[in-house]
Amino acid sequence: MPPSSSSERRVPSPLDAPTERRAPTAADVSAAAARLDGHVYRTPCAYSESLSALTGARVWVKLENLQMTGSFKERGALNVLAQLDPAARARGVIAASAGNHGLGLAFHAARLGVRAWVVMPEWAPLAKVSAVRRHGAEVVLHGEHYDAAYTRAREIEAERGLVFVHPFDDARVVAGQGTIGLELVEQCPEMAAVVAPVGGGGLLAGIALAVKHARPEVRVLGVEAEAMPAVARGLAARGPVTVEAETTIADGIAVRRAGDLTLPVIRALADDVVAVGEEDIARAILALLEVEKTVVEGAGAVPLAALLAGRLDLAGRAVVLVLSGGNIDVNLVARIIERGLVRDGRVVRLGVLVRDRPGGLARLTGLVAETRANVLHIRHDRAAARAPVGESEVELTLETAGPDHIAEVIRRLTEAGYAVAAVPSSPAP
Numbered sequence: 001m002p003p004s005s006s007s008e009r010r011v012p013s014p015l016d017a018p019t020e021r022r023a024p025t026a027a028d029v030s031a032a033a034a035r036l037d038g039h040v041y042r043t044p045c046a047y048s049e050s051l052s053a054l055t056g057a058r059v060w061v062k063l064e065n066l067q068m069t070g071s072f073k074e075r076g077a078l079n080v081l082a083q084l085d086p087a088a089r090a091r092g093v094i095a096a097s098a099g100n101h102g103l104g105l106a107f108h109a110a111r112l113g114v115r116a117w118v119v120m121p122e123w124a125p126l127a128k129v130s131a132v133r134r135h136g137a138e139v140v141l142h143g144e145h146y147d148a149a150y151t152r153a154r155e156i157e158a159e160r161g162l163v164f165v166h167p168f169d170d171a172r173v174v175a176g177q178g179t180i181g182l183e184l185v186e187q188c189p190e191m192a193a194v195v196a197p198v199g200g201g202g203l204l205a206g207i208a209l210a211v212k213h214a215r216p217e218v219r220v221l222g223v224e225a226e227a228m229p230a231v232a233r234g235l236a237a238r239g240p241v242t243v244e245a246e247t248t249i250a251d252g253i254a255v256r257r258a259g260d261l262t263l264p265v266i267r268a269l270a271d272d273v274v275a276v277g278e279e280d281i282a283r284a285i286l287a288l289l290e291v292e293k294t295v296v297e298g299a300g301a302v303p304l305a306a307l308l309a310g311r312l313d314l315a316g317r318a319v320v321l322v323l324s325g326g327n328i329d330v331n332l333v334a335r336i337i338e339r340g341l342v343r344d345g346r347v348v349r350l351g352v353l354v355r356d357r358p359g360g361l362a363r364l365t366g367l368v369a370e371t372r373a374n375v376l377h378i379r380h381d382r383a384a385a386r387a388p389v390g391e392s393e394v395e396l397t398l399e400t401a402g403p404d405h406i407a408e409v410i411r412r413l414t415e416a417g418y419a420v421a422a423v424p425s426s427p428a429p
Helices: 003-009 026-036 049-055 073-081 086-091 100-112 126-134 146-160 171-187 202-214 230-237 262-269 278-290 298-308 330-343 360-370 403-415
Strands: 045-048 058-063 093-096 116-120 138-141 193-197 219-225 272-276 318-323 347-355 374-381 391-399 420-422
Touching: 026 073, 026 171, 026 202, 045 049, 045 171, 049 058, 049 298, 058 171, 073 093, 073 100, 073 171, 093 100, 093 146, 100 116, 100 126, 116 126, 116 146, 126 138, 138 146, 171 193, 171 202, 193 202, 193 298, 202 219, 202 262, 219 230, 219 298, 230 262, 230 272, 272 278, 272 298, 278 298, 278 330, 298 318, 330 347, 347 360, 347 403, 360 374, 360 391, 360 403, 403 420
Parallel strands: 058 318, 093 116, 116 138, 193 219, 193 318, 219 272
Antiparallel strands: 045 058, 347 391, 347 420, 374 391
């Protein structure tokens, strides 16, 4: 249907009211906390001795990955749903989302008896698409990136007369996310800084409103993905800037343009916004899994990534990291674990040339066993291009104790007359 025709039939949304486009305030956050009380999990804020030792800061973690839908996003979604009048609830709601916002909206809409539609990019993680459907929402997959999904969601809003619930650029959503800040003020009186992910800006803006109102001396810091630095670009330009769509494992903050409402709040109240790369994010996901025993998605791991990468000067300070979500595809987790083990020298792939005769492979593995390395996988290739006639290339995947152990394995094999070469690891996840 042409946009002009859709516009003529469009039923006004509560978002069209001027009061809904006003700047969010600390009072809005307090009101949201009263609405959400008893309906959204007050997540723990736990001190981490392990992360403190690893980073040099005194680290607390706000575990928003433990929310019912695995993300903080349900706070803002519920705060909007709770304020809809009966007529708006009867029409139903729609959102554009890469996953977590749609999950939160779908879950609470179902709980309140409100029909929900969620438009998601075609690349949205399968786990998140399945979860949105499981919570009862109708999912529409459309476009290569969030912007395309957003455009389609607004078209469906107009065609069906639905209420559009923005993932971040709405005072009610910002206020809902800001309830995390109110909880932190109570849960961590030692807090000198709070570090949160930032994509469109709803979470960071909400936390800044709540924390700076109660504790203006606390530093409020945002972390975004280097692949899509929409907030940093917007702050530099003193207004929202659209960045190119890029691939990042932090899909929850893969936003091309910061919000018109959120960016001024961040500019006024946040102390800094920094960016981290893909390897930094992967390292943080693995550290949280291995050290903290908690599963966190890419977007949720960026606060720790920034701390580990030295982007934040917080040594010795009491720091709260907001682990915003835990909805990560298990296949991606597997790839991150494998790459992390390779990077840390706990897994290595070696290519070894072996004489193609009976007992040759047994002799090789016997030497490896003497070094106390553990063989995880063997690939035997008689047709390898680098192997002379009469020899085969054997690729060994070994579990080792670290770089020194790898060097010892290579030394022993070389001394035994084998040609040994390290096999490059796979590309970044």
